[in-house]
Amino acid sequence: MTQGTDIGRDTTGRVANGEEATVQGQAEILQILDNFVESMALKCVVELGVADALNSDPHGHNSPMSLSQIAARIPFPNLDMDRLSRVMRFLSYRKVFNATVDKESGETVFGLTNASKWLLTDNKSESLVPAVLLATHPCAMAAWNCLSTSVAEGGACGFSRANGLTLYDFQSKNHEYKRVFGEAMACNSRVVMKAVLEHYKDGFNDVGTIVDVGGGSGAAVAEIVEEHPHIKGYNFDLPDVVAGAPKYPNITHVGGDMFATVPINADAIFLKWILHNWSDEKCVQILKNCRKALAEEKGKLIIVEAVVRPKSESLFDLEAQRYDLKMLVISPSGKERNEEEWKKLLELGGFSRHTIIEIPSFLSIIEAFPS
Numbered sequence: 590m591t592q593g594t595d596i597g598r599d600t601t602g603r604v605a606n607g608e609e610a611t612v613q614g615q616a617e618i619l620q621i622l623d624n625f626v627e628s629m630a631l632k633c634v635v636e637l638g639v640a641d642a643l644n645s646d647p648h649g650h651n652s653p654m655s656l657s658q659i660a661a662r663i664p665f666p667n668l669d670m671d672r673l674s675r676v677m678r679f680l681s682y683r684k685v686f687n688a689t690v691d692k693e694s695g696e697t698v699f700g701l702t703n704a705s706k707w708l709l710t711d712n713k714s715e716s717l718v719p720a721v722l723l724a725t726h727p728c729a730m731a732a733w734n735c736l737s738t739s740v741a742e743g744g745a746c747g748f749s750r751a752n753g754l755t756l757y758d759f760q761s762k763n764h765e766y767k768r769v770f771g772e773a774m775a776c777n778s779r780v781v782m783k784a785v786l787e788h789y790k791d792g793f794n795d796v797g798t799i800v801d802v803g804g805g806s807g808a809a810v811a812e813i814v815e816e817h818p819h820i821k822g823y824n825f826d827l828p829d830v831v832a833g834a835p836k837y838p839n840i841t842h843v844g845g846d847m848f849a850t851v852p853i854n855a856d857a858i859f860l861k862w863i864l865h866n867w868s869d870e871k872c873v874q875i876l877k878n879c880r881k882a883l884a885e886e887k888g889k890l891i892i893v894e895a896v897v898r899p900k901s902e903s904l905f906d907l908e909a910q911r912y913d914l915k916m917l918v919i920s921p922s923g924k925e926r927n928e929e930e931w932k933k934l935l936e937l938g939g940f941s942r943h944t945i946i947e948i949p950s951f952l953s954i955i956e957a958f959p960s
């Protein structure tokens with residue numbers, strides 16, 4: 590019988606000493622390389638509605654379900670049960686679902702885990718379904734195939750190369766993609782705002798007026814004001830964006846251009862997921878305009894953005910690193926920044942002092958104060 594050396598194992602099945610590091614390296618690359626399998630399996634169960642099926646027990650017991658019980662709750666009459674069982678076996682191995690054997694029937698039954706609860710569609714502030722659908726959308730995936738060309742040649746980003754138009758021009762022509770993109774942004778905002786409101790409560794205590802610069806529909810500032818009713822809120826965005834924004838109590842929509850001026854004086858400016866879209870030069874312009882609009886004594890800027898860290902030390906550090914490449918692929922100048930880059934940018938924009946506050950999210954809060 591062939592001894593184990595040709596497969597990198599000794600006779601006891603242990604990886605042979607001399608080859609240990611090489612085999613370990615192979616396994617590490619395979620783990621990174623095949624991460625797309627997890628993404629696509631997530632997409633599969635989201636599109637089939639598996640988590641919702643597992644949550645659809647009319648008595649609200651959420652008891653584990655066999656494959657056929659899941660299938661009965663999925664609206665696809667030609668479901669291939671063998672394929673579904675393999676997808677479920679894999680995602681249970683990856684701890685997205687909890688697979689156990691039912692003592693009475695001997696059948697494998699599946700239940701939700703803390704991870705798959707985020708795949709429920711009706712769990713608005715705790716759902717990542719729209720994020721799954723955007724990340725795995727064919728137009729988004731095609732952009733990644735142009736990553737190497739965009740790095741090798743510079744110029745257009747992966748998204749423009751793959752889809753023929755910049756992200757925003759493409760959305761104006763492709764309404765399905767625009768909807769998927771918009772829903773993913775709103776999903777991200779709901780999830781992040783929950784963390785901001787729960788973990789930055791005191792940060793709003795001494796704020797009388799707040800402006801959300803690039804606030805889109807105004808949903809974020811509306812949530813802040815709802816939670817802190819002593820605050821008067823303004824939502825500032827491009828004129829055509831605020832023209833279509835819904836009305837919220839205690840919120841005034843103001844249209845304008847943040848590169849020209851922020852035309853409202855305030856105690857605080859909220860800047861969520863704006864600066865990562867722009868080059869350093871453009872960011873400095875925005876920051877200087879925010880600085881001019883802030884109260885001299887107690888004014889502060891509340892930035893909500895990723896902070897890229899060199900090593901994985903907290904739950905979300907990998908996601909912040911990944912987001913930098915996501916920005917690289919969809920935008921010619923957008924990027925995520927590390928602590929040093931934030932410090933430099935803020936100083937150039939007129940904010941000499943800042944504190945980074947970690948919240949349970951892949952975004953952090955950066956409180957910045959005028960000099």
Ligand SMILES: C[S@@+](CC[C@H](N)C(=O)[O-])C[C@H]1O[C@@H](n2cnc3c(N)ncnc32)[C@H](O)[C@@H]1O
Pocket residue numbers: 774778802803804805806825826827830845846847848860861862863866
């Ligand atoms: C990525 S979205 C972020 C929206 C929101 N802050 C959030 O976190 O969901 C960027 C926003 O910046 C706005 N924006 C782009 N250019 C702008 C400008 N020159 N002046 C004001 N707002 C602008 C866009 O309309 C959009 O609503």
